[in-house]
Amino acid sequence: xxISKTFAFFCALLLSSVLAFPLRAQTDSTRxxxxxxxxxxAERLRLEAAPRGVQGFxxxxxxxxxxxxxxSSYGQYEAAVRMNIAQRFFPTIEAGWxxxxxxxxxxxxxxxTKAAPFIRVGCDYNFLNDVRSGHKLLGGLRxxxxxxxxxxxxxxxxxxxxxxxxxxxxxxxxxxxxxxELAAGVETAVWKRVHLGWxxxxxxRISHTTSTPGQAWYIPGFxxxxxxxxxxxxNVVLVI
Amino acid sequence: MFxxxxxxxxxxxxxxxxxxxxxxxxxxxxxxxxxVMTCGLYDASSHSQLTLxxxxxxxxxxxxxxxxxxxxxxxxxxxxxxxxxDVDTLLFCFSNAAGDAATDTIFLxxxxxxxxxxxxxxxxxxxxxxxxxxTRREPxxxxxxxxxxxxxxxxxxYEDIENIRVFLRTAAQ
Numbered sequence: 001x002x003i004s005k006t007f008a009f010f011c012a013l014l015l016s017s018v019l020a021f022p023l024r025a026q027t028d029s030t031r032x033x034x035x036x037x038x039x040x041x042a043e044r045l046r047l048e049a050a051p052r053g054v055q056g057f058x059x060x061x062x063x064x065x066x067x068x069x070x071x072s073s074y075g076q077y078e079a080a081v082r083m084n085i086a087q088r089f090f091p092t093i094e095a096g097w098x099x100x101x102x103x104x105x106x107x108x109x110x111x112x113t114k115a116a117p118f119i120r121v122g123c124d125y126n127f128l129n130d131v132r133s134g135h136k137l138l139g140g141l142r143x144x145x146x147x148x149x150x151x152x153x154x155x156x157x158x159x160x161x162x163x164x165x166x167x168x169x170x171x172x173x174x175x176x177x178x179x180x181e182l183a184a185g186v187e188t189a190v191w192k193r194v195h196l197g198w199x200x201x202x203x204x205r206i207s208h209t210t211s212t213p214g215q216a217w218y219i220p221g222f223x224x225x226x227x228x229x230x231x232x233x234x235n236v237v238l239v240i
Numbered sequence: 241m242f243x244x245x246x247x248x249x250x251x252x253x254x255x256x257x258x259x260x261x262x263x264x265x266x267x268x269x270x271x272x273x274x275x276v277m278t279c280g281l282y283d284a285s286s287h288s289q290l291t292l293x294x295x296x297x298x299x300x301x302x303x304x305x306x307x308x309x310x311x312x313x314x315x316x317x318x319x320x321x322x323x324x325x326d327v328d329t330l331l332f333c334f335s336n337a338a339g340d341a342a343t344d345t346i347f348l349x350x351x352x353x354x355x356x357x358x359x360x361x362x363x364x365x366x367x368x369x370x371x372x373x374x375t376r377r378e379p380x381x382x383x384x385x386x387x388x389x390x391x392x393x394x395x396x397x398y399e400d401i402e403n404i405r406v407f408l409r410t411a412a413q
Binding site: 102103104106107109110111152154155157159160161162163164166168212213214215217 | 300302303304305307320322323324325352353354355356357358359360361362363364365
């Protein structure tokens with residue numbers, strides 16, 4: 001069931017990306033762009049003209065996380081800074097703040113994050129050869145870490161044999177988690193220095209701390225605590 | 241040089257992005273959420289598992305109901321552990337059809353830890369067995385008596401794995 005939903009999610013994303021790029025290609029096909037080279041010397045000149053070194057920086061914010069935080073039990077607010085190296089490599093630092101406030105109607109259990117910062121560092125690679133177009137097809141890797149506190153409460157634990165009642169109340173429990181993240185996404189210029197892009201992420205938990213009464217239900221910047229989770233981001237990027 | 245997305249294209253990008261809102265909600269709770277200490281009965285001389293044909297009732301000091309009521313023909317059974325006591329005093333009451341009856345006492349020291357799996361799953365109390373002691377009684381008639389008790393798995397959780405071994409002996413042993 002889980003695999004089929006995830007598969008359907010990715011199919012939808014891949015389908016939309018397939019749809020999106022030909023739409024751009026149709027508009028570009030009417031333009032005459034660049035210089036046509038026909039000799040080895042010309043090719044050398046073209047390579048020399050290719051962008052090299054640090055081309056600039058960009059800052060971005062994720063819009064999907066706040067929407068999720070507003071309409072569901074968890075989400076995050078995050079921003080990122082990235083460097084542009086030769087329009088190919090994009091070392092990135094993402095940092096943010098996770099929020100989770102979940103109450104289950106059946107069990108009456110309540111999980112709420114308190115201090116929940118997270119950070120991810122990594123690098124993207126642009127697979128498109130037309131690096132000057134403003135479009136990017138990105139694949140990358142991230143290493144994420146969060147150290148956070150949370151409250152957990154629920155109904156008392158009633159002992160039916162000894163007739164006792166034990167409170168189930170935990171405040172400011174500390175935890176931390178480290179995870180690896182695979183990223184794939186697209187980005188395009190929409191207006192001057194403003195770009196839009198989305199990416200899908202597969203997050204794989206490497207380590208996390210557990211203590212009484214158990215593992216945290218949610219990890220900031222990661223999502224619902226599991227061995228592996230899928231997620232998505234929708235970014236507004238400002239190229240500096 | 242700056243490109244502007246047409247509304248149709250922007251819609252596709254936005255639609256793809258907000259597909260992420262459709263999250264999967266699944267409940268992955270353990271199927272067995274009953275926490276009991278599993279006790280195995282063994283013969284004191286051969287150390288092999290035995291079937292107890294005496295009637296066994298297990299009561300606990302402070303408990304309002306028997307933990308095990310008139311069990312017959314058991315090789316192993318589960319006993320609850322108290323949520324708040326540091327030491328449970330378990331009274332093993334043996335009886336048979338001939339009218340013989342005798343009681344042995346086991347003192348079981350343990351720690352208690354509330355357990356949380358997920359907000360979707362019921363909470364429970366896990367235990368760590370730390371020490372066990374027992375009273376010595378000479379077997380009378382055909383009734384067996386507790387010879388010794390050993391902790392073989394200290395963690396008491398959802399797993400139905402043997403936690404303690406109770407070695408029984410007869411008058412002939």
